[in-house]
Amino acid sequence: MSSQPHDDNRYLPLERMPQHVGIIMDGNGRWARARGLPRSAGHRAGTENLRRVLQAAVELGIPVLTVYAFSTENWGRPEGEVRALLSLLNRVIDREVADLNKEGVQVRHIGRLDRLPAKLRQKILDAVELTKRNTRLILNVAFDYGGRAEILEAIQRIISDGVPAEDIDEPLVSSYLYTAGLPDPDLIIRTSGEMRVSNFLIWQGAYAEFYVTPSLWPDFDKDEFYKALEHYNQRDRRFGLVPR
Secondary structure (H helix, E strand, O other), X not given: OXXXXXXOOOOOOXXXXXXXXXXXXXXXXXXXXXXXXXXXXXXXXXXXXXXXXXXXXXXXXXXXXXXEEEEHHHXXXXXXXXXXXXXXXXXXXXXXXXXXXXXXXXXXXXXXXXXXXXXXXXXXXXXXXXXXXXXXXXXXXXXXXXXHHHHHHHHHHHHHOOOXXXXXXXXXXXXXXXXXXXXXXOEEEEOOOOOOOOOOOOOOOOOOEEEEOOOOHHHOOHHHHHHHHHHHHHOXXXXXXXXX
16 A cells, blocks of 8 residues: 555545445456456455555545455355465465554454464454554454344343343444444445345444445456445435435
């Protein structure tokens, strides 16, 4: 990432900028298949693209970005693909965390850690600790994450803490989620044209605006990101109310 914003008149300031953007990064496998490459090559290309999208988020002024990297259901993929994804995360942490820290990115993990290999788990914890005071951009990496599992875990912890039923409300539940203390996503982007939320931020995204692009994740660039933000600016956000 470069600390110098690009001077580009294509990306004019927008009236309303989302404070939190979630991205369902989909299409790595199809990107690889279209090029006659193994799925692992698509995942590598997708990882390379994440660096570019992070740069774009910083330049466009997005304070919080959450990316869906590996779901609780992804453990059911072929064993070789799962191993490749875990290995890729290992390499990304080794290669990128120092630069992310230098650029002021705060890395957070959302999801389960207990099912990850011990060395990878420690690398994630070390990355979170190293970057915890950074404020330029908060990057939530959803790895071994599922929205339903997150809500179940929150309920279990609320019960374990002995909270009386009459004291349970939406702010309390939110405070038990992985994203506690952060604004709910204003905008959720899904690449590859699929019309599914895929168990991503299903509590937090209740009133998020959705934007679906046919662009496959390795091809999703700053132009596509800006287009999503333009669409967000055209939405009339009513949060279940009627227009005045």
